[in-house]
Amino acid sequence: MPEAEPRNIVEKFFATVGNMLETPVVWVREKIVEPNQKSYPWYHQKYRRVPTIDECYTDDDVCIFEANAQYKRDKQVESEILHILRERFENCTLYEAPDHLEKCTHLWREYEDAATNWFIKYGDLGAYHNAKSAYMKQKHRMIWERRHGPVGSGVKKDTDQAPAEN
Incomplete structure (x- = not known):
């Protein structure tokens, strides 16, 4: 005008x-x-991705330090994402008060999936954990799944025993 x-x-x-x-x-x-x-287009600073802890040599202190710093940043970002998903679900339940069981279930599922994935990666590591302890947790989980099937499925593969003959 x-x-x-x-x-x-x-x-x-x-x-x-x-x-x-x-x-x-x-x-x-x-x-x-x-x-x-x-x-x-981001609201937070986007850092350059550095090699992860499994790509660092055991005597490369700088690489290990950078991998730990990246791990801590990733944990903060994923924790904030989880917090935002939880807030979205809570706001939906307050806004859709009587019908929130039907209208907010998709938000609840998203939050539960994200919380499960967050716990798989960061849960049960203790107060003072770093990228190496998270990597070892992931390695142990993969070994467990190879031997016993997916965690929480209750399925155990019987590959060591021979099939019973009738």
Whole structure:
């Protein structure tokens, strides 16, 4: 919508003064600030991915430190995602008060899946854990699943015993 033409001398004066103040500011913003801004669609800083703990040599302290820092950042991000999913479910139950069992079940399932995955990765590690302890937990879980089937399924593969002959 184009600006209306000033009706009298006072409006022309204020429009001129306003343009004198606004024009340099707009020029600096468009020519200097915006071309030099980092533009990324995230609300948090996006760090460069470093090698994980399984890719580090045992005597490479810098690599191990970076892997631990990345592990802690990933845990914080995943914990915040879990917190947001929990808040969404709670807000849905408050908003959809009598019918929340039907209308909010998809949010509950998403939250439960995310909480299960978070616990698989970070749960039962204790207060002072690092990337190596999480990696060892993952390794032990894979060995368990290879020997006994998926955790929590109650299925145990009987590969060691020969089939009974009748």
